[in-house]
Structure formats: structure tokens, C-alpha cells
Amino acid sequence: MIFLRMILLILWGLSLIRADDLNLIEVNRWAAGPCYVAITDGDTLAFVGNGSAVDVLSIRHVNAPQLVGRVRVPEGIPVDLAYQNGILYVLRKTNGLLIVDVSDLQQPQVLGTFDVGGDPNHLAVQGNYVYLTYTDQDLYVVDVSQPTNPFYVAQLYLPGNGGGLFLQDSLAYVACFSAGLNLVDISEPTNPSLIATIDTYGAAWDVYVQDGIAYMADDTGVEVIDVSNPAAPDSLQRLGLTGEVRAIVGNGSDRLFVAAKQAGIHEIDMSNPREIHLARSYEKIAAYNVWRQQSHLYVASYNQGMHILETAYLDSIQHMAHYETGAGAADIAVTDRYLYVAGYENGLYVVDLAATPFPQTVGRFPSHDATVSVDVEGNLLFLSDQVGFLRQLDVTNPAQPTEIGFFDYGQQISSYHVQIGQKYVYSCAGYNGWFAVDKYGTGELQAVMHWSMGVDVQESFVRNDTLALLAAGFGGMYLLNVADTSQVVTLSHFTVPDIYVTDIFAEGHYAYVNNRDSLYIIDISDSTQPVVVGRYFAGNYINDIVVRDGLAYLACSYNGLLVLDVSDPANPQPVAQFSDNIDEVTAVAVQGNRVYLSDYLAGVYILEWTTTGIESPTPQTVRQFRLLPNYPNPFNPTTTIAYHLPRSSRVELAVLNLLGQKIRTLVSAWQPAGRHQAVWDGRDDAGQPVASGVYLYRLRSGSETQTRKMLLLK
Structure with a gap:
């Protein structure tokens, strides 16, 4: 942090560098988020959506896929993928098409982007054209003959929201949810035209076409439609299925494979298109999307990651492998070597920050309910499950975190935040108050302190095991004297009209408190009379606050990270921001010159301080034109x-x-x-x-x- 202080001294005293030249740049990312899509290159690579990234796996040994590359996706969650000749086409939720050269897996290069706004759903590539469907009822055609400069060549209005699409020769078959199947002539890509529309029984999500027959995934089953005459499609049969049908693919012969969110994979015998029937199912996983390569199915399973299934066995579909992605990041703690991530229902992740070329998950610990908070000191780690439990772990071996103690709040009490103090561990339990337990106990831990005033205690910050500051929602902020464990004394209470406090931090004589989207800086030198000395409107809900060396780091929900200079508490000033987040940012941690920012869907961004004049961007940053x-x-x-x-x-x-x-x-x-x-x-x-x-x-x-x-x- 001495480096930062020197920079700020130059900024303030000598005015040689403008404040807007001080930047935080992303240097790496630990990806952990939902998997909406997984595809292969038709050979030895699989591309798997993982939150804000696409992980590249070697599938030479299909029962043991290995991570060999990662594409960090800016400003969007991958919802669909296509691969052609060393180029990966990534369709991002809300931010359109990203074109990436993946010929060098260690240094993927962003070549170009295309976006028209709105909410994109699916893509398909044919020759030099990419076809995109959007929920605003449009089909877009994009010329990608020059990947660095993709440009729009046509737009066709569809009678329903655009969903899955299947390209075959000069026809595009588009699933349009409430408007069924739409057949589009794409013989002239710059001038597509709607040929025919046929309604389906349920909402049409996806389509697969073979031998003049279209098979529609229509929410509650599969509808069979004769499209041998594109101008007059005719419904032949419908097979009802369970589990919210979302995607469909065929094997080119006599089998269909259907992804059903709650019911896994259904295998359909279509040897007679007029009498298709369910052959067998694999119901042990969630299935949001499915891709087939030879006899293997690659199933995107949202927060369960990606599963590989084998369909060659006659008796049943067999599970071959599982590649875990994640369920997002609720909270983070960091040491010199390891990052610890509270991953909601996926529990605790232990991440090796020294791994190359990107951080690697090396250890896991399951959640009792949903892991929402974590703190670490040396080899001792505490994590908080959302309902009922504070867990104490030994992380001497990061690959095998071991539970050595627990505290049961009882009665299904919700828990929120955990902090390790000098002698005690402090945890917040909403309307059931605030607890302290013995830091070095084992087995079933006992509360040594408890405070409750009927307010919603969501976070606390305890200084030197003597002064506790509590963020109490609509109750504002409470200051407690906790030096004597036998008697917790309420020193003062801070509130203002329309207050809602969920995050709190203290350094020196000041408390830093959020009131929804505003930061209050409060002088607590007299803990019985807290006084507001400064305030800053952050523009978005503040989910976490950390203060280091005169800088306040604010995790600002959907607006990313905002860094304020608070060396003058009465006049906080912005000095930097990072707003390339994908979803809601949940927590921030600072370690040396690095800043770690967790994202609900994306994982954790790893940022470093730099100035514009000395920035050395990664290859992905250099090649990207981005507003x-x-x-x-x-x-x-x-x-x-x-x-x-x-x-x-x-x-x-x-x-x-x-x-x-x-x-x-x-x-x-x-x-x-x-x-x-x-x-x-x-x-x-x-x-x-x-x-x-x-x-x-x-x-x-x-x-x-x-x-x-x-x-x-x-």
C-alpha cells in the first residue's frame, strides 16, 4: 500500500497525475458461476460456460476432462456457444456476440463484438454468417467474414420471441416460444424471409431437424412436425415428457436426446417419426442444455456444472464425468496464497492463487444449507451457513478442509456474517441478535456473549475484542462495549430517517457504514456520541465495505467496485472504479496491491492497481474495443x-x-x-x-x- 500512498501524494500534492489516471485492471479471474451451455469442437476439446468465463477442457480422456484454457468473458454470462475453425462464438446474456480466437488456448484473443441491445437467446453459424435470436422477436444476421469487424446485414421480425434455432442448407428453423416453429429462407443471408409458422402445444424452446422432420422441445414434451414442404409444415405427433423440456439434439440416426431442467435427460426412439416413444431416462442431474459428440452427451446443468453421459450401453445411460462450475460467490477471504470463497449451496471453495495460468480450486467443503460468509486467520477458518450453523474448519491442508467445531444457533435461525477477532469469533443472526463464541474451542462451541434488541443484525465489526459495531438494518448502527464477556453494554445508537444498514467497517476513529446506496463516515472517537462527518452517494446499493490506508473500497451491487479517497473523512472523493462486473458484486477483499471482488454469477475478479501510463494489459484487454x-x-x-x-x-x-x-x-x-x-x-x-x-x-x-x-x- 506504500505504492498507493505515493501515487495519491503525487495526485494531491504535485498534481502531476490526474485522479482519473489511477486504474484498477483485471489481471485474472476465478470463474465460478452457472453453466448454461457446453459444446465440443468435434474432436478433443469441450467449451463449457462457467459464470463469466468459458472453460476449455481436454476430453481426450472423456472420463477425466482436464482444464487447459479459459476465456474470460467481459460484460456477460455465456448463454450459447458455437465453434468453427479456431474461432469461438460466445453469445452473452444482455451483451450480444463475442468473437474469440482460441487457436492459442493460453492466450485467447478477443477479436470483435456485436450487440443490438436486448436479451439474446441462441446463435448458429453457417459459413461467414452468424444467426442470432433475441427475446424481442427478432432474428439478426451478422457478417463475420472479418472477425475483427462483425457487422449487421439483416434483421427479420418474428411472430414470437426467438429461441433455439437449427440451420440446414438454405433454411433456418426457429423455435419461437409462444409462436411455435418458424421456418425462414436464408438462401440470401442478407435478405431472410419468413416462409411459414406452425403453432406447438407448449412453448417452443428448441428444435432439431432430420430427414424432413422437425422435432420441437416444447416445454412439456416433444412435438413432431413434417417440414418436407417448408411452406406447409404439418404436425404429426406429440410425446409428453416431465421436467420442463428445454433443449433437444439427435444422433443422426434413430435417437433424440432431450434436456429437461428437473428430470435430466430423456432418450427418445424416433425410428418411426409418427410413433416416437420414450426409450429411457437419466434423471440424476439437472439439464438446461445438451450437446452430442458420438455416443457422449455434454449436459449443461446450471449450478451443477457440466456432466458427461455415455449412451452406448444398451441397459442404461451411464454417467462418465462431472466438471464443476459453481453457484456464484457470496463472500470472500484471502491470504497470501489462498482465496476462500463462500459459494452458497455449493459450500466453501479453497482456491490456489499461485496456480498458473489461472487460479485453481484445490479444496471444497460442503454447506449445511447455503454458505454465505467466511473469515480466515492462519489455518483457522470459520464459515456461516445461512440457516443455523457456524462452522469451524482446520485448513492446514487446503485440499482437505476439516471441520473441528460448530456452533448451532438452534431453531433454524438465519445467520449472515462471521468475523474472527483476537479471542472470539463474532457472528450475526438477524433478529436473533449477535453472538460471540470461543475462537479456540473445538467440538460443539458455546456462546460467550449474546446481544439482542429485536433488530435485524446483518453484519458486525469488532475492534480489539472491546468495541463492537453492529449493522442492524432498519435499526441503524449500534455500538457495544464487549470488553467484559459477562455484560455487553450498549454505548450508543445511530440512526437517520429511512435508514437501512447492512455493511459496516471501522478504522482509526471512524466507522464506515452503508445506508443503502450511500456511505456514511462517522466519527466514533467518543463511542457514546457517534457523529456523521462525511457522506458519499455511491449510486448503487453498497454490499460490502473495506478500508485500507485511506482508501474505502465499496462493492456497489450492479455498478461494480468504487474506490474512494477518505483521507479527509469530511470530503470523500472517488479515485478509481471497476465496472466490468457481470452481475451483482457481493464482497471485496484487499491484499497488498491486489483487490478481490466477488460477483454473484461470475466468481471472483482479481484486480491490480496501475496508472494509465504504465498499464500492461493482458492480450485479451489489448484486442478489445469496449464501451x-x-x-x-x-x-x-x-x-x-x-x-x-x-x-x-x-x-x-x-x-x-x-x-x-x-x-x-x-x-x-x-x-x-x-x-x-x-x-x-x-x-x-x-x-x-x-x-x-x-x-x-x-x-x-x-x-x-x-x-x-x-x-x-x-
Whole structure:
């Protein structure tokens, strides 16, 4: 942190480096999130969605897949994938198409992006064109002949929300949920046309076509449709199935394999398309998507990861292998070597940060219910399950965390947060109050302190085993004297109108407390009379607070990480932000020059401090043209817009109204490669304030353009 103090001294005292040049860049990522999709390259590689990443597995030994590469996906969860000639096409939830060169698995290169907004569902590749379906009832055709510059060539309005699609020769078969099956002529990709539509019994999620017959996954079964005459599709039969049918694939012969969310995999005999029937099922896993290579099925199972099944046996479908992804990250703790992640229903993850080329999970411990909080000191670790238990683990061997003690709150009491103190371990149990247990006990631990005032205690910060600060939801903040374990004394209570406190931290004479989306800095030098000395509106709900060396790190829900200079508590100022998060950020930890930020769906981002002038981006960062979400959003009256340039070029950053009319040019200049940002003050080019409402901001560089939305709310 001495390095950071030197930088800030230059910023404040000498004014040689602007504050907006101080950056946090992502240097690595531990991926742990839902698996929506898994595919193969048709040979020895599998590509598996894992939260905000695509993990590349060697499947030479299909019963023991090995992680050999990882694509860090910016700004989106992979919901569909396609592979062709060394290029991976990634469809991201809410952020469109990402094109990645994976010919070198150690250094995957982002080549290009395409996005029209909205919520994309599926993609398919044929030749130089990618076909995308969206829930806004559109089919988009994108020319990817130059992967670094994909561009839109056609858009076709569909009568229903676009779902799964199957391409065969000059036809696209599109599952359109409430609008059944849509047949589209794509003989001219730049001018697709709708040929016919046929309704299905249930919501049409996916489609597979073979020998002039379309097989529809329609939520509660499989519908068989004769499409030999594309202009007049005809329904032949329907087979009802259990478990929310979502995806379908065939073996090119006489079998269909159907993914059902709650019922696993159904194998269908389709040797006679007019009389298909259920042959057998494998119901031990969840199934959100399915891919077939030879006799093997690769099943995307959401928070269960990816399963590989063998269908060659005559008696039953056999489980071959399981590749675990995750269920997101609720909380984190870090040491010099290891990262400890509270992973909800997937329990505790122990992650080796020294592993190369990316952090590796080396140990696991199951949850009793859902693991929501973790703290570690040396080889002693405590974790909190959401309902009922505080667990004490020995992590001397990180590969085999061992339970050595537990504390049972009883009566199915909810628990939230855990902190290891000097002698005791402190845990919060909502309306059942706050507990302290002996740090060095074993077996069934006993409470040495308990405090309850009928308020919702969600987090605590205890200093020197003497002063406890409690975040009590609508009850505000309580300060307790806990020096005498036989008598907890309430020293003071802090509240303001409409308060809701869930996170708290203390350093020096100050407490740092969230009130929803605002940070309060409170002087607690007199613990009987806390006084607010500073406040900062973060623009989004603050889920976690850490303060180190005059910097406050705020995990701001969907807006990512915000870092404030709080050396002057009365005047907190932003110095850096990281807003490339995929979903809601849940916790932050600081260790040396690195910052760890957990994301509900993505895993953990590993960030490092740098300045624009000395940044050494990773290959993925260098190749990416990216316009980031503005911060804060909504805003009044100013907001910051950041963007990445893969190369030096002339740039225009402009603000537009919803009619596409330019109202303010923020940047029009030649700029070097790297990260840049600009501030909009809510005024037009004439200097006049604009009205409240939704505005667009557009970045242009050469042939590349990206546009996002922001909300000015006065």
C-alpha cells in the first residue's frame, strides 16, 4: 500500500497525475458461476460456460476432462456457444456476440463484438454468417467474414420471441416460444424471409431437424412436425415428457436426446417419426442444455456444472464425468496464497492463487444449507451457513478442509456474517441478535456473549475484542462495549430517517457504514456520541465495505467496485472504479496491491492497481474495443463514461437522445490504446442543462461502434 500512498501524494500534492489516471485492471479471474451451455469442437476439446468465463477442457480422456484454457468473458454470462475453425462464438446474456480466437488456448484473443441491445437467446453459424435470436422477436444476421469487424446485414421480425434455432442448407428453423416453429429462407443471408409458422402445444424452446422432420422441445414434451414442404409444415405427433423440456439434439440416426431442467435427460426412439416413444431416462442431474459428440452427451446443468453421459450401453445411460462450475460467490477471504470463497449451496471453495495460468480450486467443503460468509486467520477458518450453523474448519491442508467445531444457533435461525477477532469469533443472526463464541474451542462451541434488541443484525465489526459495531438494518448502527464477556453494554445508537444498514467497517476513529446506496463516515472517537462527518452517494446499493490506508473500497451491487479517497473523512472523493462486473458484486477483499471482488454469477475478479501510463494489459484487454457502463447510473447531474481502445485511433464519444440526435460531443480526438474516460455534466453542446430521461452514449473508433443507455434523474 506504500505504492498507493505515493501515487495519491503525487495526485494531491504535485498534481502531476490526474485522479482519473489511477486504474484498477483485471489481471485474472476465478470463474465460478452457472453453466448454461457446453459444446465440443468435434474432436478433443469441450467449451463449457462457467459464470463469466468459458472453460476449455481436454476430453481426450472423456472420463477425466482436464482444464487447459479459459476465456474470460467481459460484460456477460455465456448463454450459447458455437465453434468453427479456431474461432469461438460466445453469445452473452444482455451483451450480444463475442468473437474469440482460441487457436492459442493460453492466450485467447478477443477479436470483435456485436450487440443490438436486448436479451439474446441462441446463435448458429453457417459459413461467414452468424444467426442470432433475441427475446424481442427478432432474428439478426451478422457478417463475420472479418472477425475483427462483425457487422449487421439483416434483421427479420418474428411472430414470437426467438429461441433455439437449427440451420440446414438454405433454411433456418426457429423455435419461437409462444409462436411455435418458424421456418425462414436464408438462401440470401442478407435478405431472410419468413416462409411459414406452425403453432406447438407448449412453448417452443428448441428444435432439431432430420430427414424432413422437425422435432420441437416444447416445454412439456416433444412435438413432431413434417417440414418436407417448408411452406406447409404439418404436425404429426406429440410425446409428453416431465421436467420442463428445454433443449433437444439427435444422433443422426434413430435417437433424440432431450434436456429437461428437473428430470435430466430423456432418450427418445424416433425410428418411426409418427410413433416416437420414450426409450429411457437419466434423471440424476439437472439439464438446461445438451450437446452430442458420438455416443457422449455434454449436459449443461446450471449450478451443477457440466456432466458427461455415455449412451452406448444398451441397459442404461451411464454417467462418465462431472466438471464443476459453481453457484456464484457470496463472500470472500484471502491470504497470501489462498482465496476462500463462500459459494452458497455449493459450500466453501479453497482456491490456489499461485496456480498458473489461472487460479485453481484445490479444496471444497460442503454447506449445511447455503454458505454465505467466511473469515480466515492462519489455518483457522470459520464459515456461516445461512440457516443455523457456524462452522469451524482446520485448513492446514487446503485440499482437505476439516471441520473441528460448530456452533448451532438452534431453531433454524438465519445467520449472515462471521468475523474472527483476537479471542472470539463474532457472528450475526438477524433478529436473533449477535453472538460471540470461543475462537479456540473445538467440538460443539458455546456462546460467550449474546446481544439482542429485536433488530435485524446483518453484519458486525469488532475492534480489539472491546468495541463492537453492529449493522442492524432498519435499526441503524449500534455500538457495544464487549470488553467484559459477562455484560455487553450498549454505548450508543445511530440512526437517520429511512435508514437501512447492512455493511459496516471501522478504522482509526471512524466507522464506515452503508445506508443503502450511500456511505456514511462517522466519527466514533467518543463511542457514546457517534457523529456523521462525511457522506458519499455511491449510486448503487453498497454490499460490502473495506478500508485500507485511506482508501474505502465499496462493492456497489450492479455498478461494480468504487474506490474512494477518505483521507479527509469530511470530503470523500472517488479515485478509481471497476465496472466490468457481470452481475451483482457481493464482497471485496484487499491484499497488498491486489483487490478481490466477488460477483454473484461470475466468481471472483482479481484486480491490480496501475496508472494509465504504465498499464500492461493482458492480450485479451489489448484486442478489445469496449464501451463500459457509465457510473453512477442513474445520475444527477454528472456521470463518468469509460472505454477501452485496442489501438491508437481517432475517437468520437457522443451523447444522443432516443431519436439518435447528437446533443453533446464529449470526445473528438486521436487517442492512444488503453483505457480512457470522460465526464458528462448533463448539459448539451450549448451548455444548457438537458431534461431528465434516458439518453444514449455512443463510442466510434474507425469502423467500430458501441452504444449504451443511461438515465439522468433530477
